[in-house]
Amino acid sequence: MMHILVATDAWLPQVNGVVRSLQNTAREAAELGVRIDFLTPGDFRTVPMPTYPEIRLALATPGRIARRMDEIGADFVHIATEGPIGLMARRVCLRRGQSFTTSYHTRFPEYLAARAPVPQRLSYAFLRRFHNSGAGIMVSTPTLEAELRGRGFNNIMRWSRGVDAALFRPRAVEEMDPRVAALPRPIFLSVGRVAVEKNISAFLDLDLPGSKVVVGDGPARAELQARHPDVHFLGLNEGEALARIYASADVFVFPSLTDTFGIVLLEALASGLPVAAYPATGPKDVIGEAEIPVGVLGEDLRRSALAALDIDRAAARAFAQRFSWRACTEQFLHNIETAHARAGRAAALAG
Numbered sequence: 001m002m003h004i005l006v007a008t009d010a011w012l013p014q015v016n017g018v019v020r021s022l023q024n025t026a027r028e029a030a031e032l033g034v035r036i037d038f039l040t041p042g043d044f045r046t047v048p049m050p051t052y053p054e055i056r057l058a059l060a061t062p063g064r065i066a067r068r069m070d071e072i073g074a075d076f077v078h079i080a081t082e083g084p085i086g087l088m089a090r091r092v093c094l095r096r097g098q099s100f101t102t103s104y105h106t107r108f109p110e111y112l113a114a115r116a117p118v119p120q121r122l123s124y125a126f127l128r129r130f131h132n133s134g135a136g137i138m139v140s141t142p143t144l145e146a147e148l149r150g151r152g153f154n155n156i157m158r159w160s161r162g163v164d165a166a167l168f169r170p171r172a173v174e175e176m177d178p179r180v181a182a183l184p185r186p187i188f189l190s191v192g193r194v195a196v197e198k199n200i201s202a203f204l205d206l207d208l209p210g211s212k213v214v215v216g217d218g219p220a221r222a223e224l225q226a227r228h229p230d231v232h233f234l235g236l237n238e239g240e241a242l243a244r245i246y247a248s249a250d251v252f253v254f255p256s257l258t259d260t261f262g263i264v265l266l267e268a269l270a271s272g273l274p275v276a277a278y279p280a281t282g283p284k285d286v287i288g289e290a291e292i293p294v295g296v297l298g299e300d301l302r303r304s305a306l307a308a309l310d311i312d313r314a315a316a317r318a319f320a321q322r323f324s325w326r327a328c329t330e331q332f333l334h335n336i337e338t339a340h341a342r343a344g345r346a347a348a349l350a351g
Contacts, residue, residue: 002034004336005074007065009083010105011040014055015216015236016193017263018105021161021328022080028329037072039065039085052195052219060088062095076336080105082130094133099343101336102131103138103159104148107258110197128152136339138332140261141285155342157335162325163266167240170272170317171247179234180248183211186309189249189273191242191264192256194218194233202255204228206302215245246271251308254283255301262286269294269320274311276304287319294319 006026010018026036044064046056065088069077077093077100079086086102093100104127110120131137131153138159139145145156173181180187187210190203195218204212204224212228217236225233237245246252252268254277262282265275269287275295277283287295294316296304 002076002333003074004029004034004036004076004078005039005069005072006036006078006080007039007085007089008080009041009058009085010081011038011042015238017161017259017261018080020263021105024162024164024325025329025332028325029333031326032329032333034333035074037074039068039072039089041085043068044085054217054219058084060084062088062091065089066092076101076340078103078336079134082127087130090130090133097347099135099340099347101136101138101157101339102134104131104144104153105140105260107260110258124151134339135343136335138335141281143281143285144260147281155339157339159332159335160323160328161261161263161266162323162328163263163270163320164325165270165317165321167243168246168267168270168320169243170313171244175244176248177241177244179232180213180245183213183232186210186250187213187248188251188253188276188305189213189215189245189268190253190255191215191246191268192254194221194224196220197256197258199255199257200224202301203253204231206253206305208302208305210250213245213249215242242267243271246273249273251276251305253277253301253305256280256282265295266320266323269316272313272317274308274313274316276301276308290315290319292319 006022008022029036041056041058044058044060046058049055049057079089079100079102136155136157137153138157140160148156188208192198194200194216213232215234215237246268252273252275254262254265254275257278257280259282265286268275275287277297279297283297292315293311296307298304
C-alpha cells in the first residue's frame with residue numbers, strides 16, 4: 001500500500017480550504033487503497049498566532065518532528081504549509097536527503113502585507129527557497145502556476161480541487177435554511193473567513209437590493225457586524241447546515257483578491273448559485289473556463305452581482321459537477337509518484 005505523510009500547520013478545528021482539501025483527499029485516497037497520515041498541530045503544544053488567535057502555531061522542533069516521522073514510517077512526504085510544522089519537516093527531509101513535495105495553498109505575502117509592513121519581495125524570496133528545495137510544488141490553477149513561474153518557482157505541478165455535489169445541491173423550499181429563505185430577495189451570499197485579507201468589506205459596502213448574508217467567522221467579524229447592522233451574519237456553518245444556506249440564496253458573491261482557488265466557488269455553483277467575483281486568480285480560472293456563463297467577473301462587483309441574477313442556475317450546477325474529489329485525489333497521487341521518481345533519477349545521476 002502506498003503510504004504518504006502530510007505535514008500541515010492548517011488542521012482542525014480550523015475551517016478553511018486547506019483543511020477541507022486535505023480531508024477530502026485523504027478520504028478518497030483510502031478508497032483507492034492509499035494511506036495518508038497527518039502531522040498536525042494536534043501532535044504538539046501550540047500558541048495562538050499573533051493578531052489571529054483562532055489559529056494555533058505548533059511548538060515543533062526538528063527532533064520531535066523526526067521522531068513522529070519515524071513513528072509514522074511513510075514512503076512519501078508531502079508538506080502542505082509553510083508554518084512551523086512545514087518548516088521543521090522540510091528541515092528534517094533535507095538533512096536526511098529525503099525527497100518531498102509541497103503545495104502552495106495560500107498567498108502569504110499578500111496576507112502578511114495586509115496585516116504588517118512586510119515587503120512582498122522578501123516574503124516571496126522565503127517561499128521560493130522553501131518550495132524550490134522540494135521535488136515538486138502543487139498549485140491549483142493555471143494563473144497561479146504562471147505567476148509563480150514568473151517569480152522563479154520550479155517543478156510546478158497542477159492539483160485542482162473538487163466538490164461534494166451530493167451534499168451541495170439545489171433544494172426544495174422545505175429543505176432550505178429558514179433564516180435565509182425568509183429574507184427579502186434577492187439574497188446575496190458570501191461564505192468564508194471574516195478577515196481583512198478576504199476583502200469582505202468590498203461585499204458589505206455594496207448597495208444591493210434585497211438582503212446580504214455572510215457565513216463564517218474570523219477576527220474581523222465583531223467590527224464588521226457592528227458597522228453593517230443591515231447584513232445578516234450567521235457565523236460558522238458546516239456540512240448540511242452550510243449546504244442548506246447555499247441553496248437558499250440567489251447569488252454567491254466572492255470578493256477575495258488573494259485566494260488561490262476558492263472551494264466555496266464550487267460549493268456555491270453545485271448548489272445552483274451563480275457567482276459574482278473580481279477577475280482574480282481562482283474565480284477567473286474556475287468560472288472563466290465555463291462555455292456557458294455560470295458567473296460574472298468584473299471590477300465593478302455590484303454590477304457583477306446584479307448581472308449574475310440572470311444566469312441559469314442549472315448551468316451553474318452542471319458546471320460544478322465536473323469537479324470531483326476523486327479526480328483531485330488521483331491528480332495528487334500522480335504528482336507524488338512523478339515528483340519522487342524525478343528526484344530519484346536526479347539523485348542517481350548526481351551519484
